[in-house]
Every structure is written in C-alpha cells, then in structure tokens.
Amino acid sequence: MPELRGYRTRDAGLLATAWQGPLLMATGGAGPFAPPPPEPDGHWCRVLVVPDAGVAVLDRIDHVHRTARLSVATLDAPVVDLLAAALVVAGERLRLRQVIGVLPTGDEQQTAAAALGFVAEVTIPEHVWRDGNAVPATIWRAGLDDT
Amino acid sequence: MISTAFIGSDPTAAVELFEEPDFYFRTPVPDLLSEPEIRALLAPDAVLCRSGGRPVGLIWLPLAQDHGYAGHRVLHARFARRVPADAAAGTVGSVLCTLAGRRPVHRVTHTVYGGDRRGVALAEAAGFELEGALPVLVAVGGAWHDLRLYAKVAAGA
Amino acid sequence: MTPEIVPCTTAQLRRRLELLTDHRMAFLGRDTRTDPVAMIEDWFRYVRARLFTAGDGLFGVVPNELNPHQAEIDIAVPGASAAEYTALLGAAIRLCRTHLDLHSVVRIEPNRDGRAAHLEPAGLRPIGVLHGCRFQDGDYHDQRLWWGQTA
Numbered sequence: 001m002p003e004l005r006g007y008r009t010r011d012a013g014l015l016a017t018a019w020q021g022p023l024l025m026a027t028g029g030a031g032p033f034a035p036p037p038p039e040p041d042g043h044w045c046r047v048l049v050v051p052d053a054g055v056a057v058l059d060r061i062d063h064v065h066r067t068a069r070l071s072v073a074t075l076d077a078p079v080v081d082l083l084a085a086a087l088v089v090a091g092e093r094l095r096l097r098q099v100i101g102v103l104p105t106g107d108e109q110q111t112a113a114a115a116l117g118f119v120a121e122v123t124i125p126e127h128v129w130r131d132g133n134a135v136p137a138t139i140w141r142a143g144l145d146d147t
Numbered sequence: 148m149i150s151t152a153f154i155g156s157d158p159t160a161a162v163e164l165f166e167e168p169d170f171y172f173r174t175p176v177p178d179l180l181s182e183p184e185i186r187a188l189l190a191p192d193a194v195l196c197r198s199g200g201r202p203v204g205l206i207w208l209p210l211a212q213d214h215g216y217a218g219h220r221v222l223h224a225r226f227a228r229r230v231p232a233d234a235a236a237g238t239v240g241s242v243l244c245t246l247a248g249r250r251p252v253h254r255v256t257h258t259v260y261g262g263d264r265r266g267v268a269l270a271e272a273a274g275f276e277l278e279g280a281l282p283v284l285v286a287v288g289g290a291w292h293d294l295r296l297y298a299k300v301a302a303g304a
Numbered sequence: 305m306t307p308e309i310v311p312c313t314t315a316q317l318r319r320r321l322e323l324l325t326d327h328r329m330a331f332l333g334r335d336t337r338t339d340p341v342a343m344i345e346d347w348f349r350y351v352r353a354r355l356f357t358a359g360d361g362l363f364g365v366v367p368n369e370l371n372p373h374q375a376e377i378d379i380a381v382p383g384a385s386a387a388e389y390t391a392l393l394g395a396a397i398r399l400c401r402t403h404l405d406l407h408s409v410v411r412i413e414p415n416r417d418g419r420a421a422h423l424e425p426a427g428l429r430p431i432g433v434l435h436g437c438r439f440q441d442g443d444y445h446d447q448r449l450w451w452g453q454t455a
Contacts, residue, residue: 005166005180021370035369040181044350060351065339065439092289093176097444098437102370117263122432122449126408129371134407137370141434 001079001085004048007040011049018055018073023128024101024118024140025083025109026073027054048089053077056086058094066097066145080112087116088090091144098143104128105136118142149203149230151194158189164227165281168288171177171263172205172225174205175287196226196238199225203227206242211256213228218253218301220246232265236272247301257297260285261292307388309363309396311363312355316455317345324329330414332364335440354404356396359384363396365404375400378414389422397426401454411450415440420448428452 007015020026021035038057040047045059054074061068069073070090090096103110105123114120118140127137154161163171165177165185173188174180180188189205196204208230211219222243226235246252254296257275259266270277275297318341325336332353334344348355348364356363361381361402364425368374377400379393400406411428413420415438424430436444 005178006184008162009182023370027372040183041350042181042184042187044347046179048179051318060333062333065437065444067437085357089179091320093286096284100434100437119413121434124431125451127368127371127410129373134373136245139434141437143436144349 001088002050002081003051004050004082004085004089007047007049007055008073011047011051011055012037014049014052014075015047015055018075019057020073022057022059022069022071022102024071024072024103024113025079025107026071027076027079029075030073046094048086050077050082050085050097054079054082056082056089058086058090058096058099061094061096066095068094068096069098070099070101070142072101079109080116083113084116087142087144095145097145098141100141101138102127102137102139105138110138110140113140116142149196149198149234151196151206151238151242153191154193154195155191158193158195161189161193161195161205162186164205164225165201167228169263169265170225170227171260171266171287173207173223175260175285186265193223194242198230198261200242201273203230204238206239208242208255211254216253218251220252220255222255222257222275223267224257224273226269228265230269232272235269236274239269239273243299253301257299259295259297260287261295262287262290263292267295270295273299275299307359307392307395309356309358309392309399312357312362316357317355318360320357320360322380323360323382324362324380329361329380329382329417330420331362331380332366332376332378333412333414337413353397356399358392358396359388361392363392365400365406365409368410373405374408375404375406377409377411380419384420386425389419391423393422393426397454406454408453413438413448413450416445416448423450426452 015037019037048056057071058068120138121141123138126134126137168178171178193207207223208220211221279296281294283291350455351366354365359381363379366376431451433446437447
C-alpha cells in the first residue's frame with residue numbers, strides 16, 4: 001500500500017498537475033484549465049502526498065461530526081491503491097467516522113469505490129461540469145468506525 | 148556525538164524529521180502534516196540536534212503558560228528512530244543544564260502518549276518521574292492511548 | 305412587497321449569527337450552538353460563501369467547485385412563518401439566477417429542524433440522505449439533501 005505523507009512545498013507541481021477538482025477518484029492528470037489545487041490549512045483541509053504518484057485531499061474536515069470529503073488524484077499510478085491508503089489514514093490516524101466523495105454518476109471508477117466499501121448515497125443533478133454539460137454526480141460514503 | 152543549536156528564523160532543516168510517523172514532537176500525526184503546519188510547530192528558540200551534520204532531534208522548553216511561574220517549563224523533545232534513548236536523554240539533560248544556568252528552573256513537565264515506547268524510554272532515561280496519566284485521551288497510530296504526565300523537579304525546590 | 309436579499313456586512317453577520325444561536329439554528333454546515341463565531345467566519349471564508357441578509361436571518365451561497373452553475377445554499381430566519389420562508393427563499397433563489405448565474409441549488413441539512421418543511425414550497429425537492437453524517441442530540445443522524453432549479 002502506498003505511504004501517504006504530509007504536503008511539502010516541493011509537492012506543488014504534483015498537486016497542480018494531478019488535481020482535477022474534488023472528485024473521489026481521478027487519474028490521468030488535470031490538463032489545461034484545471035481547477036485551482038486545494039490549500040492545506042491545517043484545519044479544514046489536509047493534503048497528503050505519495051511523491052511522484054498522486055495526492056489525497058481530505059477537506060471540509062469536521063472532528064465533531066467526524067466526517068470529511070475525500071478526493072484522490074493520480075497521474076498514472078493506480079488511483080484505487082491511493083484511495084485505500086487514504087481510507088486507512090482517515091480512519092486510523094485521523095479517527096474519522098466516515099468520508100464522503102463525489103463521482104459523476106456511472107463513472108467507471110465506481111466499481112472500485114464500491115469494492116473498497118463505499119456506498120452510493122445521494123445523486124445530485126447537474127453537480128459536475130463535464131465535456132460542456134452539467135451532469136449528475138453521486139455522493140459515495142465509506143463508514144470507517146461505527147462507534 | 149550530538150550537537151545542538153537554536154533553530155532561529157529558518158526551520159527548514161528540521162522539517163525532514165517529521166517524515167517518521169512516530170516523530171511525536173507536539174503532534175500525534177507528524178507525517179501527515181503539511182510543511183506550513185510543521186513550521187508552525189517550530190519556534191525560533193527550539194533546539195535542533197544534529198549528528199554527523201544531519202538533523203536527529205528537536206528540543207523545546209517554553210515556559211508553562213497556564214500558571215505563569217517563571218521557573219516552570221514544559222519539555223517537548225523527540226529524536227529520530229536511529230538515536231538511542233540514552234544518547235537522546237543525555238542531550239536533553241545537557242540542554243536543560245544550559246537553560247538552568249541562564250534561567251531559574253524549578254519544575255519541568257513532559258507528556259508522552261501511552262503507547263509510545265520510545266517516548267517513555269526517553270522520559271525515564273532523562274530522569275523524569277511519572278506523576279499520572281489521563282486515560283483514553285489521544286488517538287495515535289490507530290488506537291486510543293492515555294496521556295502520561297511526567298515531571299522533573301529541581302533539587303531543593 | 306418583495307423581500308430584499310442583500311449582502312451582509314461583517315457586523316450584520318455577527319449579530320445574525322448570535323440570533324441564530326439564540327434560536328438554536330444551524331446554518332450552512334455550522335452549528336451555531338457550539339462553533340465559536342470566529343470559527344464560523346473562518347469556515348465561510350474557506351468555502352468562499354456569499355452571505356446575504358434575509359429578513360432577520362441569513363441566506364448563504366457556497367459555490368460548487370465542480371460546476372460553477374450550481375451552489376449549495378442555506379437559509380435561516382429566526383421566527384419566520386411558512387409564508388415568510390417561501391417568500392424569502394423564493395427571492396433568494398431568483399437572486400441566484402439573476403445575479404449569480406446559478407442554474408441549480410443544493411441544500412444540505414446542517415441540523416435537523418423545522419426548516420425542512422419550507423423547502424418544497426420554494427421549489428426544492430428532497431433527493432436523498434447521507435447516512436449517519438451528522439452528530440446531534442447525542443447521536444449520529446442522517447443528513448437530508450434537497451435540490452432545485454433556479455428557473
């Protein structure tokens with residue numbers, strides 16, 4: 001399993017090129033007109049990195065409700081491996097109870113997400129802009145701790 | 148041989164220490180911190196310890212803020228895994244002696260996560276006494292641990 | 305008379321957050337009962353919320369990073385009647401269309417309270433729940449979501 005570590009300024013290039021917005025799983029790099037990368041602020045947002053491979057961003061972190069949004073992006077490394085590593089960090093190191101993530105409805109990655117324990121919760125119409133259209137997206141949830 | 152020097156205005160050299168997942172210097176999740184978060188933990192008067200030119204540890208002894216006694220300090224200390232406990236403890240002792248030579252030091256407190264064997268070894272090798280524990284307080288390394296409270300009191304205090 | 309939805313000054317925001325606290329109303333993801341004002345303001349900055357006065361309360365818009373034509377909204381008006389909510393929320397959603405170029409809005413329930421009854425008359429429809437995502441009254445609860453088009 002890849003080892004995630006905290007963000008360093010030298011990771012800025014990787015973050016900028018991998019980040020495709022707050023999607024649960026994204027791979028292949030951002031391309032032009034990519035959304036701005038997240039900024040780790042030590043409170044609401046934590047950026048974790050596997051150098052030269054990808055990033056895992058936990059944002060909208062709330063330690064009262066023990067929840068966060070998780071987004072994982074790689075260039076060409078297997079994104080599902082990074083997602084699995086991020087789930088371990090979220091549950092065991094940050095003691096979150098669940099994470100949620102967004103995938104366009106019907107996205108090819110949803111099978112992999114389900115295999116890691118994610119459950120489709122809500123589909124929001126027009127939630128993602130893709131290929132010139134607003135398409136629906138599903139919020140997936142992974143429970144990490146039932147207590 | 149471990150050398151010591153104040154971090155000063157540029158803590159860059161110390162950042163790499165936080166890559167070890169159990170480098171518990173003021174944080175239970177050192178390897179998950181971003182660089183700005185790490186820099187926020189490193190005060191200019193923290194001491195960077197080096198061996199063979201490489202950073203191997205951090206020591207910080209601020210005044211205990213909560214009650215304002217001039218002679219009460221809090222010890223934050225952590226060394227890289229490759230540093231034996233007695234070498235680390237010796238360095239801590241040396242820094243404490245230097246401080247005591249310049250400022251009155253009556254009592255030094257130090258907290259260690261319950262499951263942190265290296266932290267407990269350092270505290271005990273440095274002559275700190277276990278005063279108590281707060282149960283089930285800290286999530287570290289995938290489990291809940293108590294917080295162990297150690298202290299060292301100056302002779303005659 | 306058409307209710308006004310106008311941008312909130314910092315002083316107005318603080319006063320209205322205090323009012324929401326008095327009425328135990330959560331807003332835009334924050335629980336005013338437990339989150340200090342500075343933390344709530346920091347959250348609004350972090351999510352780039354636009355905040356408006358709505359009657360004696362607040363209307364907030366959080367842009368959706370994945371689609372600039374959609375936003376998360378919330379409204380909290382202490383003591384408002386059903387008719388007042390319908391009018392204010394309707395005006396707010398129209399503002400989203402005419403001034404913010406939003407085509408649709410999503411409302412994610414911050415804490416469970418009686419405001420849910422006012423959403424469907426304003427054109428929002430329930431679309432599902434996030435199970436166990438909200439801690440309230442000593443236990444984890446499902447968080448309901450609503451969605452609607454602005455025109």
